[in-house]
Amino acid sequence: MRINCPVCGERDRREFYYVGDAVALDRPDRDAGLDAWDSYVHLRDNPAGLTRDLWHHEAGCGAWLVVTRNTGTHAVSDVVLAREVVR
Amino acid sequence: MSVVNLIAKSACAGLLPVTIGDVTLAEVDVGQMWSVSPFAGSEKDCAVALKAVGVAWPQVGQRAEGAYWLGLDQVMVYADALPEMPAAVTDQSDAWAVVSVSGDAQTVLARLVPVDLRVPEGAVMRTLVGHMTAHVSCVAHDRFEVMVMRSMARTLVHDLTTAAEAIAARGALDVDI
Numbered sequence: 001m002r003i004n005c006p007v008c009g010e011r012d013r014r015e016f017y018y019v020g021d022a023v024a025l026d027r028p029d030r031d032a033g034l035d036a037w038d039s040y041v042h043l044r045d046n047p048a049g050l051t052r053d054l055w056h057h058e059a060g061c062g063a064w065l066v067v068t069r070n071t072g073t074h075a076v077s078d079v080v081l082a083r084e085v086v087r
Numbered sequence: 088m089s090v091v092n093l094i095a096k097s098a099c100a101g102l103l104p105v106t107i108g109d110v111t112l113a114e115v116d117v118g119q120m121w122s123v124s125p126f127a128g129s130e131k132d133c134a135v136a137l138k139a140v141g142v143a144w145p146q147v148g149q150r151a152e153g154a155y156w157l158g159l160d161q162v163m164v165y166a167d168a169l170p171e172m173p174a175a176v177t178d179q180s181d182a183w184a185v186v187s188v189s190g191d192a193q194t195v196l197a198r199l200v201p202v203d204l205r206v207p208e209g210a211v212m213r214t215l216v217g218h219m220t221a222h223v224s225c226v227a228h229d230r231f232e233v234m235v236m237r238s239m240a241r242t243l244v245h246d247l248t249t250a251a252e253a254i255a256a257r258g259a260l261d262v263d264i
């Protein structure tokens with residue numbers, strides 16, 4: 001598996017650290033309520049298909065990335081810098 | 088109180104230089120250097136401040152006069168001192184081990200580095216050497232410089248030596264490969 005880092009170009013998977021669902025970028029408001037916070041902290045989908053995950057280019061430029069990947073085919077369809085994702 | 092004169096010891100002291108087959112490994116004395124991470128939106132101001140002391144701001148993945156790209160929003164600058172800048176500046180002198188690999192450097196590094204090394208002169212990459220995070224730069228088509236944290240100096244020399252020895256041994260077999 002290879003990931004096309006927007007900064008470094010296409011690199012081997014071993015240079016990256018997998019962090020988890022990119023839902024972490026969608027932190028609820030402080031007063032959003034227990035359900036929203038419960039969902040944000042604990043509940044994750046487990047799709048057979050597209051996922052949107054955070055990866056860290058740990059052994060590269062150090063960027064946080066949002067990688068869109070298909071868990072069925074392992075195809076990576078999109079990689080963007082996390083800081084450029086509009087929240 | 089008496090003044091103690093401390094003797095500077097380089098990261099690869101006692102380990103290099105060494106020549107194996109057509110490949111020579113040597114330590115590079117990089118002297119005083121600083122990492123510069125501009126505060127948000129301040130890259131231009133930092134570039135202007137550095138230009139005044141003769142340092143060019145490097146492009147992503149490139150070397151420039153007196154500096155090179157170090158990572159996202161981070162460059163390394165060679166200088167005895169730096170001007171005031173809107174940036175996080177850290178003295179990196181003596182924190183790194185830098186080894187030049189000359190000769191068939193691409194073949195040696197291809198065994199250790201998971202990136203395509205057929206890059207133009209002046210290209211720099213953050214990547215891995217074996218299991219170590221490293222900074223690899225192409226000085227010339229037959230000379231690369233590899234930088235790792237100083238504590239990894241012995242491991243870097245060991246990895247490069249092992250790779251160079253394997254290539255020299257294979258060359259000595261004198262068979263078509």
Ligand SMILES: [Zn+2]
Nearest residue numbers: 005008057061
């Ligand atoms: Zn990168």
